[in-house]
Amino acid sequence: MSTYLYRWGKYAASHAWRVIGAWVVTAVLVVVASATFGAVMEDSFVVPGLDSQAAVDLLQSSGASGGGISAQVVMTPLEESTTFADPAAQSALAKVTSSLSGLPNVLGTTEVVSPDATTAIVRVQYPTVDALTTTDLDNLKAAVVESRAGSPLQIEMGGDLFFTFEESQTGTGELIGVVAAMVILLLAFGSLIAMGLPIGIALFGLALGVSSMALVTRIVDIPSWAPQMASMIALGVGIDYALFLVTRHREYLAQGLPVDESAGRAVATAGQTVIFAGGSVVIAVLGMAFAGIPFMTAAGIATSIIVLVMVVASVTLLPAFLGLAGQHINRRSHRGITLDADHMVSPRWLRWGSHVSRHAWFYTVGTTALLLMLAAPILTMRLGFPDEGSLPTSRTERLAYDLVADGFGPGINGPLLVAVDISEDPSVIEPLRSALASDEGIASVAEPQVSTAAGVATILAFPTTAPQDAATVTTIERLRADVFPRVLADSPARAHIGGQTASWADIGNKVRDRLPLFIVAVISMAVLLLVFVFRSIVVPLKAALMTLLSLGAAYGVIVVVFQWGWGMDLIGLESTVPVIPFIPMFMFAVLFGLSMDYEVFLMSRIREEYVRTGDSDSAVIRGIASSARVITSAALIMICVFLGFVLGEDPATKMMGLGLATAIFVDATIVRMVLVPAAMKLMGKANWWLPGWLDRLLPAVDIDGAKDRHATREDAMVGAAPRDTTSA
Numbered sequence: 042m043s044t045y046l047y048r049w050g051k052y053a054a055s056h057a058w059r060v061i062g063a064w065v066v067t068a069v070l071v072v073v074a075s076a077t078f079g080a081v082m083e084d085s086f087v088v089p090g091l092d093s094q095a096a097v098d099l100l101q102s103s104g105a106s107g108g109g110i111s112a113q114v115v116m117t118p119l120e121e122s123t124t125f126a127d128p129a130a131q132s133a134l135a136k137v138t139s140s141l142s143g144l145p146n147v148l149g150t151t152e153v154v155s156p157d158a159t160t161a162i163v164r165v166q167y168p169t170v171d172a173l174t175t176t177d178l179d180n181l182k183a184a185v186v187e188s189r190a191g192s193p194l195q196i197e198m199g200g201d202l203f204f205t206f207e208e209s210q211t212g213t214g215e216l217i218g219v220v221a222a223m224v225i226l227l228l229a230f231g232s233l234i235a236m237g238l239p240i241g242i243a244l245f246g247l248a249l250g251v252s253s254m255a256l257v258t259r260i261v262d263i264p265s266w267a268p269q270m271a272s273m274i275a276l277g278v279g280i281d282y283a284l285f286l287v288t289r290h291r292e293y294l295a296q297g298l299p300v301d302e303s304a305g306r307a308v309a310t311a312g313q314t315v316i317f318a319g320g321s322v323v324i325a326v327l328g329m330a331f332a333g334i335p336f337m338t339a340a341g342i343a344t345s346i347i348v349l350v351m352v353v354a355s356v357t358l359l360p361a362f363l364g365l366a367g368q369h370i371n372r373r374s375h376r377g378i379t380l381d382a383d384h385m386v387s388p389r390w391l392r393w394g395s396h397v398s399r400h401a402w403f404y405t406v407g408t409t410a411l412l413l414m415l416a417a418p419i420l421t422m423r424l425g426f427p428d429e430g431s432l433p434t435s436r437t438e439r440l441a442y443d444l445v446a447d448g449f450g451p452g453i454n455g456p457l458l459v460a461v462d463i464s465e466d467p468s469v470i471e472p473l474r475s476a477l478a479s480d481e482g483i484a485s486v487a488e489p490q491v492s493t494a495a496g497v498a499t500i501l502a503f504p505t506t507a508p509q510d511a512a513t514v515t516t517i518e519r520l521r522a523d524v525f526p527r528v529l530a531d532s533p534a535r536a537h538i539g540g541q542t543a544s545w546a547d548i549g550n551k552v553r554d555r556l557p558l559f560i561v562a563v564i565s566m567a568v569l570l571l572v573f574v575f576r577s578i579v580v581p582l583k584a585a586l587m588t589l590l591s592l593g594a595a596y597g598v599i600v601v602v603f604q605w606g607w608g609m610d611l612i613g614l615e616s617t618v619p620v621i622p623f624i625p626m627f628m629f630a631v632l633f634g635l636s637m638d639y640e641v642f643l644m645s646r647i648r649e650e651y652v653r654t655g656d657s658d659s660a661v662i663r664g665i666a667s668s669a670r671v672i673t674s675a676a677l678i679m680i681c682v683f684l685g686f687v688l689g690e691d692p693a694t695k696m697m698g699l700g701l702a703t704a705i706f707v708d709a710t711i712v713r714m715v716l717v718p719a720a721m722k723l724m725g726k727a728n729w730w731l732p733g734w735l736d737r738l739l740p741a742v743d744i745d746g747a748k749d750r751h752a753t754r755e756d757a758m759v760g761a762a763p764r765d766t767t768s769a
Contacts, residue, residue, distance in 0.1 A: 043309040046356065050308025053357060054301040054364030064358050068245075072252050079255025082265040083171055088334050091547040092521060096460040096539025099497060101169065110170055110541075112181055112202035114141060114163045115441040116194040117448070124158035129193055137188045137196065138163050144180050146173060153449075160448025170205055178206040199429050199438035201541050207438075217688065219244075221681035222280055225674060234370045238287055238362055243279030246354040247272055250347030263343050264336050271344040273686055273697065274631050277679040278322060279351040281638055282315045283359055284678070287370070288671045290363050294371045304360040311642075312356040317574055318641045319352035321567055322634030328563040329630055332555045334548060337623055341630065348634075390669040394662035397718045404719035408711050409590070415707070416593030418600040424549040425619030427692040428454060428508040433615055436690070446507070452484050455508025455542035456501045457517065464496025465533040473536060476528045477502045482516030508542045509619055517543050549622035556626055563633055564589075573739060574641065575648055577729050583720060584644075587712045588636045592629055594711075595704035599624075603696055612687050612695055621693050624700065632704040635679065639713050643668050647721070648729075657728060661721045669714055676709030 053060045088094055114137060118130050125131060134152065141163055142150045151164040165181065167173055181198065189196050219240065226236035251268045289311035293303035326348070329341035363370065397404050429442040445453050459477065463470060470489050477500060478486040487501040502520075506512040517538055525536045564585045571581035599620055601607045606617040647664030651657060683705065686698030721728050731739075 043313055046312045047305045047309035049305075049357065050312065050360040051301045051305030053308075053360035054304035057361040057364040060358065060361035064354075064361075068249050068252075071249060071256070075252050075255040078259065080258040081174075082254060082258050082263050082267070086170070086336055086544065086548075088336075088544075088548060088551070090333075091544070091551065092537050093539045093544040093547045096458060096537035096543070097169075099460045099462060099537060100458075100499065100539070110167050110173070110201035110205060112165045112167070112178075112198060112200035113441065113445070114165065114181075114185060114196060114198045115444045116161045116163075116196050117159055117444055119193055119195055123193065125154050125161050126158045133192050133194050134161050134163075137185075137192075137194070140184050140188055141165050141181070144177075144184055146177050155448035157448070160444055162445060162449075162453075165200075165202075167202060173202070173206070175206045178202055195440075195444075197437045197441035197444060199441035203429075203438050204541070217681075217685045219276070219682070219685075221685070222678040225677050225681065226280075226284070234366050235287055235291065238359065238366070238370075239280045239283035242283040242354055242359050242362070243276055243351065245358070246279050246351040247275050247347065249354075250275060250350040253346065253350070254343060257343065257346060261339055261342050262335075263339050267340040267343040268347075270340055270627070270697070271347045273683065273701070274322075274326075274344055275347040275351055277682045278319070278348055278635065278638065279355070280678050280682070281635075281675045282319065282351060282355040284671060284675050285311045285315055285642060286355055286359055287363070291371050294368065300364055300367050304363045307363070308356055308360050314641050314645055315352055315355050317570070318634075318638040319348055321570065321637035321641070322348050322631070324566050324570070325563050325630040325634040325637075326627075328559055328566070329626055331559040331562055332552055332623075332626055334551065334623070337552075337626065340627070344631075387666050387670050391662065391666035393669070393714070394665035394718055397665075397715060398658060398662055398722045401719040401722040404715050405723060408716045408719070412590040412594050412707070412711065412716075416590070416597045418597040418605070419593060421604070422596065422600050422625075423511055423604060423619045424553055424622045424625075425509050425511070425514065426545040426549070426621055427618035430454070430507065431509075431614070431616050431618045431692045433613070433690055439615070450484050450503070450505065451507035451510075452504035452513070455513060456503050456540055457483075457520075457538050457543055458540035459500040459502055459520075459536055459538055461498040461500065461534060461536045462496060463491070463498050463534050467491070467493065467496075467498075469529060469532050469534045470498050470500075473525075473528050474500055476524050477520070480516070480520065480524060482506070482512065482519065504542075508545075511619070513542060514546045514549075517546055545622075552622040552626055556629075559626060560589075560629060563630065567633060567637060571637075571640070572731075572735075575644055575729075576731050576736065576739060578732070578735075579724060579728050579730055580644060583717070583724075583728075584637070584640045587716060587720075588633055588640075588708065590716075591636060591704055591708040591712050592632055594707045595628065595632065595700050596620075596625060598703045599696060599700045602699065603692070612699060613690075614692060614695060618692050618696075621696060624693065624696050627697065628700050628704065631701060632708065635705060636708045636712075639672050639676070639709055643672060643713055643717065651729060657726045658722060661718050665714065665718050672709055672713060676705050679705045 087097075116134060116137065118124065118127075123130055125134060138150055138152055141147065144165075146167055148166045148168060150166070153162045153164070155161070167177065181202065185196055185198050223236060223240055226239060227233065251272065254263050254268050257263055286307050290303050290307035293306050294300070298306065323345040326341040326344045330338040332338070429436075429438040430446070432439040432442075434440070434443075442454055459473070461470065461473060470491060474486055474489055477483055482504055483502050484505045485503045487503075490499045492498070504513050504516050506516070520538060529536060568581040568585050571584055572578065575581065602609055602612070603614065603618050604620060606614075609617065643664060646668040647660050650660035650663045654660060680702045683698045683702035687695050687702070689695060689698075
């Protein structure tokens with residue numbers, strides 16, 4: 042592989058405008074094709090096999106309106122002394138209801154007034170989400186804004202329609218993250234060109250990848266929120282990959298190689314690292330298919346495609362820009378770096394590696410204990426979804442949520458939609474309604490809506506607790522496991538619990554059940570890949586174990602901040618929330634892929650030194666000294682990018698951003714710079730143990746191009762191509 046990458050890198054640097062022109066044409070074609078033939082990304086939360094999905098399917102098959110989604114408009118008189126018993130308030134309420142009823146795609150409206158007549162809810166029923174667009178949300182907002190003019194009522198709105206189509210505002214945070222990355226690169230490289238290339242390539246790849254999503258949606262239904270989630274990952278890895286290549290290119294230039302030769306060797310060496318690291322990310326995010334949840338699988342596909350674009354751009358487009366930049370990319374000297382026969386080695390990191398090596402037992406035991414302590418809170422992790430009560434008080438959804446909770450109780454914000462198949466036994470309706478009303482977790486039950494012709498009854502049950510409370514999930518499980526079997530024991534009728542609250546609870550349970558399988562599957566694939574790359578059994582197993590420690594620490598921090606509420610004011614979180622079910626899985630996929638970036642980059646340097654000298658201890662120290670600067674810079678960039686998302690309003694985005702930032706910080710500092718060298722010192726040459734029979738079966742792979750480089754050092758100085766010493 043290194044030979045082909047070398048030839049391409051040298052060609053791209055020598056014929057820069059041809060390569061750039063080809064990329065520009067490709068980008069234009071993708072954008073035009075997406076605009077012309079692309080499909081609209083839609084949000085679908087259909088998950089086959091769940092009881093909540095069975096409820097939706099039953100209602101849809103019968104034509105009942107309850108199978109769709111809803112919005113709610115909440116009102117209270119502006120004058121505290123006024124109630125909805127007053128004619129003026131009643132008239133204003135009727136006017137609002139009439140306005141909402143006439144909106145496109147509205148199937149119907151229902152008015153409910155609180156017992157003290159201070160709060161009124163207009164429930165606006167829509168069809169299923171696939172029949173709606175953001176225009177429906179815009180229409181609702183416009184109608185409410187118009188109704189507010191001169192009204193004696195405070196009018197707020199929220200509900201499923203907002204959850205589905207309201208976009209969280211994170212643009213400022215992303216911009217701050219990119220600016221911070223630029224500053225870090227400028228400080229690390231001391232060159233505007235060296236700083237600009239990784240940022241530029243990452244932004245270009247991100248724009249192209251996101252633009253392609255409309256075309257991908259023709260094949261796979263990509264949800265509208267997936268590109269934003271993928272952007273969080275792709276922006277960071279794109280900068281990382283370009284950073285690895287630029288760093289290696291600058292090293293070769295500093296050794297006196299011509300620009301095209303330097304670019305070719307950078308692609309042949311660091312380019313292989315990028316390809317294997319990117320492959321790890323793709324494997325990890327595609328592994329989310331093990332969850333069995335279609336929208337998570339689609340999000341994984343979207344992320345993997347954008348990451349692939351980043352990888353291809355890094356190894357094909359970047360060398361063209363390296364050729365254009367010429368020697369200007371090394372205009373500033375490498376302060377704090379010593380140039381030796383093979384690398385630029387940082388004296389400070391050389392001293393650190395030696396220090397860790399001398400105190401290997403202390404650092405191995407100490408850092409492992411620290412990581413286990415950080416991971417301990419995961420024993421109390423509770424999966425669930427935040428409700429609108431966790432949004433900022435400036436949002437209308439939060440104001441509506443609070444008004445409803447004050448007027449009706451917290452459970453009104455998360456009604457349980459009980460769908461009953463009564464085609465063979467209509468007599469179960471009243472016993473079932475009575476059983477629901479008498480359950481300790483149910484505050485009230487609405488009158489059943491019966492469609493005799495369709496053979497379906499719909500009962501709305503309102504819990505005593507808020508949608509995100511653990512007690513609400515307990516109520517749902519008790520109704521399904523105890524109440525329904527008892528009431529329907531002698532009847533052919535069947536009941537299912539649907540609605541957003543029940544749906545999220547079911548998804549959370551499914552993710553929790555599938556998460557171990559997902560983790561085992563992804564780790565197994567990654568371990569096999571690393572065995573293939575590094576020809577070692579110990580190194581891959583060590584990498585997997587240490588990544589799990591990093592992940593556990595990140596999970597623990599999420600629990601402490603979001604579930605326990607420690608420091609939540611620092612990130613603008615309004616209230617504690619459970620851990621959103623898909624975030625642990627998505628975090629694992631992303632972290633495992635990113636940690637493999639650092640693992641491959643670090644271990645390729647260590648492996649190269651070991652192959653060259655045969656001294657395991659020296660290889661670890663010099664591998665750290667020659668790669669730590671890049672790894673820590675890359676990690677700091679990722680941390681800044683991810684922390685930028687913490688500035689958004691959506692708790693899910695905050696959770697993902699903080700979790701990934703924490704995971705990267707732990708992985709790149711405590712794990713890669715402390716635990717890895719300490720553990721490898723203790724294991725010595727055992728790090729590179731590989732059974733003879735397996736060694737003979739594995740094809741030769743030179744991940745860092747070390748053989749090519751050492752075998753052809755003299756030829757390289759005059760621009761000769763490396764000998765083909767690898768079959769990979």
